Amino acid sequence: MAAITMAEMWTTVGSTIASFMFVWTIIRQYCPYEVRQLLEKSMHRLMSFFNPYIHVSIHEFMGTRLNCSEAYAAVEAYLSTNSAKSAKRLKLEMEKDSKKIVLTMDEYEKVTDEFQGAEISWVCANPNPGKWNNSQPERRYYNLTFHKRYREMIAESYLEHVMKKGKEIRVKNRQRKLYTNGARDKYAYPRQPMWSNVPFEHPARFESSKDFYARIGKAWKRGYLLYGPPGTGKSTMIAAMANLLNYDVYDLELTAVKDNTELKKLLIEITGKSIIVIEDIDCSLDLTGHRKKKTEKETEDKNEEENKENNLKDREGKGSSKVTLSGLLNFIDGLWSACGGERIIVFTTNYVEKLDPALIRRGRMDKHIELSYCSFEGFKVLAKNYLLVETHPLFDTIDRLMEETKITPADVAEALMRKSPTEDVEKSLSKLIQALGEVKKEAATKKEEEESRVKHQPQ
Structure with missing residues (x-):
């Protein structure tokens, strides 16, 4: 008897749903647009009345993609600590010098969090994945869901807790980037990032x-x-x-x-x-500081041609x-x-x-x-770094040559660089003395050429 009653109940439910769908289809086809809007709003209010949950969205970009949301980045970092424990679909991230692997929740994955006795759920969503022809960037967001009885606690305590912890995690795992x-x-690539x-x-x-x-x-x-x-x-x-x-x-x-x-x-x-x-x-x-000067005639002759070229280049990007x-x-x-x-x-x-x-x-x-040419004091720092020496008999010769010529720290470092592990300190310093002599000779040659050029110029 119970089985028959259950079967009858499901039959009644199925018939009711089918009737509702039929009536709703008729309404959508034949009712005026204003009436449909009124019915949809009423239905939405009715569902909201019986739905005790509140939803909060944290979007990746603010405005028209002018700035990345700090709140989104903080939430992403905060959830990375909970994702590895409860989420089933994760994204793995690991950067050099990082202390551990970072696991973050994948798109449309759900994780739960507890705070002061309240159960809170997070979902990572992407409303337009894979739209390569869309000129707008992907607008990912996190959706926070909680019972309405916790509204005050979420607004005053939980969100502040998430932002604070998320920023601390970001600083801890931060790596310098170029x-x-x-x-x-x-x-061609509308969604390519600026940097x-x-x-x-x-x-x-x-x-x-x-x-x-x-x-x-x-x-x-x-x-x-x-x-x-x-x-x-x-x-x-x-x-x-x-x-x-x-x-x-x-x-x-x-x-x-x-x-x-x-x-x-x-x-x-x-x-x-x-x-x-x-x-x-x-x-x-x-x-x-040197401004380009053009006559009006030169500008008029080239104006039309340059405009055509610029328009073509702009279209090609x-x-x-x-x-x-x-x-x-x-x-x-x-x-x-x-x-x-x-x-x-x-x-x-x-x-x-x-x-x-x-x-x-x-x-x-x-x-x-x-940042000028290398001085003798700068050379001593380089010698200590490259050769692990603070004094040597050849230092006096190098000091004298550096007073007479100009050489960059890069050239000094190149001369001090050992070509093989067996190369000794004296050989490296001798290479530097040779380099200083060559630079001095080149400077003297250039000076003679310049004096000769000035001497033979017509008065």
């Missing part, structure tokens, strides 16, 4: 005054100009700064930036605790950069430069006299640091 902006075709990166593994470090520089490394934004001949250690200096402060490095290639708008977008996407490097600034675009000096100045200390902190901007150049004074004035570039 970023660069490459030539980018936004039509690409690799792990930053340069060995150069500061070994003295560590506490002093760590004390300076607070929330700041400063500019440094490193100038001097090639081979004097400008790039090595930047690497040492990054390793000391534990900052990422963004190598900005201005010639790959299409215009000032793209430069602004790059600035927005740069994270805090970063060093922004523009090497050989004197060779980047038209940023020198291969146009020349249109970044202006004004755009770069705004990048350094304009209004948009205030959108983030803890950044250091470093320019390097071999010819500081060629730069526009507005670009390197005091206040914009806070420090002008000259």
Whole structure:
């Protein structure tokens, strides 16, 4: 009897559902749009009344992809500690020098968390996976679900707990990275990120005054100009700064930036605790103090042809950069430069006299640091590092030669580099003396040629 009653019950339920679906189909086809909207809203309110759960979304990007959400990154780091215990589908991430493997939840995987007696569920979602023709980027998000009785506790305590723990985990697992902006075709690859990166593994470090520089490394934004001949250690200096402060490095290639708008977008996407490097600034675009002068006739003759070429290049995504000096100045200390902190901007150049004074004035570039030719004191540091010696009979000869000629630290290091394990200290120092003699001879030859050229010039 019970079995018959159960069968009848399921038959009744099935008939009711079928009738409802039939009626709903008729309503959707023949009812006016306004009536359908009213019915759908009423149904949604009815379902919401009986549904006791609240949903909160944390999206990866804020606004129109102008900035990556810090909240999303903190949630991702926080959930990585729980994912390995409960999730069934995981993503594995491991970076060099990391203490352990990091497992994060895969898309549409669900994990649960407990906080002050409340059970909370998290789901990682991606609303548009695999849409390669979509000009918009993937907008991943985390969905937080909890019972409405815990609303106050979630809003006031749990979310703050997640943000705090997530940031601590990010700092703990953080690895320095080297970023660069490459030539980018936004039509062929609309979702290609503005910056690409690799792990930053340069060995150069500061070994003295560590506490002093760590004390300076607070929330700041400063500019440094490193100038001097090639081979004097400008790039090595930047690497040492990054390793000391534990900052990422963004190598900005201005010639790959299409215009000032793209430069602004790059600035927005740069994270805090970063060093922004523009090497050989004197060779980047038209940023020198020597302005190009053209007559009106030359401009009119070439105007139409240049416009056609520029339009064609823009359509192909291969146009020349249109970044202006004004755009770069705004990048350094304009209004948009205030959108983030803890950044250091470093320019390097071999010819500081060629730069526009507005670009390197005091206040914009806070420090002008000259990295010049190697001195005898600098040589002794290199000799200690490369040869493990602090004194030698040949040091007097090297001191005298260095006073008479100019040689870069890179050339000194190359001469001191042992070619084989059996090469002794005296042989390495002799190679340096020979190199100094050759440099001195070349300098004397150039001086004679210059004097001869000036002497034979017509008066």
